[in-house]
Amino acid sequence: MNTKLLASIAIFALLAGVISTSVMQSAYAADYGTSDKAADAKKLADKKAADAKKLADKKAADAKKDSGTGKATGKAASDMVTVEMAKGTATNTECGDKCFVPNKVQVKVGGTVTWKNVDTAAHTVTDPNGAFDSGMLMAKGSFKHKFDTAGTYDYLCIVHPWMKGTVTAS
Ligand SMILES: [Cu+2]
Known part of the structure; x- marks a missing residue:
């Protein structure tokens, strides 16, 4: 009897330990790790998109300038x-x-x-x-x-x- 009870307690304690650890880990991930990383990734993506748009706008402006003056750039006839x-x-x-x-x-x-x-x-x-x-x-x-x-x-x-x-x- 005693052995069985001890074993049950041990299994219960082990399970409780595993569950609490995984709950704490996911809570930690949600509060700190994951959310920060996601925000950083979004910031980076936004910045990349903004940079790409800036570059495209500049290229378009340059092309307009060139055709406006009629000056040859060696790029387009x-x-x-x-x-x-x-x-x-x-x-x-x-x-x-x-x-x-x-x-x-x-x-x-x-x-x-x-x-x-x-x-x-x-x-x-x-x-x-x-x-x-x-x-x-x-x-x-x-x-x-x-x-x-x-x-x-x-x-x-x-x-x-x-x-x-x-x-x-x-
Ligand atoms: Cu000459």
């Missing part, structure tokens, strides 16, 4: 593109992709590229394949060409052949 012959390019044989700025432009078929000579020296805009040739462009001079045929046009300045640029009409 436009109807009107302006390229400048940079200062000092007559003597700076190392001007590389900064001779014609921007060096590579995209224009829509039927669109126009305008070159502006902002240098003090005279330059040309010449397609060696003959699609266009500005002739000598004095300081502050400009030259326009309408691109009616799709293609990639590599051009140069015949006075300073290190000055090279590319127009892609598409």
Whole structure:
């Protein structure tokens, strides 16, 4: 009898211990661990969403700006593109992709590229394949060409052949 009673008490005590421990753990989790973690995760998700929206808004604003000014960004073809012959390019044989700025432009078929000579020296805009040739462009001079045929046009300045640029009409 005694043994059975002792065993029952022991089992009861064990069960009570297990139950109370698990109840305390879940209460603790609800009060501290889990709820805080959930709040943090939500905060983080909200912040990520806000950041993503900010980035998307900025990109949209930038795209609007670019199309508004008609300036070539090298990203998308436009109807009107302006390229400048940079200062000092007559003597700076190392001007590389900064001779014609921007060096590579995209224009829509039927669109126009305008070159502006902002240098003090005279330059040309010449397609060696003959699609266009500005002739000598004095300081502050400009030259326009309408691109009616799709293609990639590599051009140069015949006075300073290190000055090279590319127009892609598409
Ligand atoms: Cu030149």
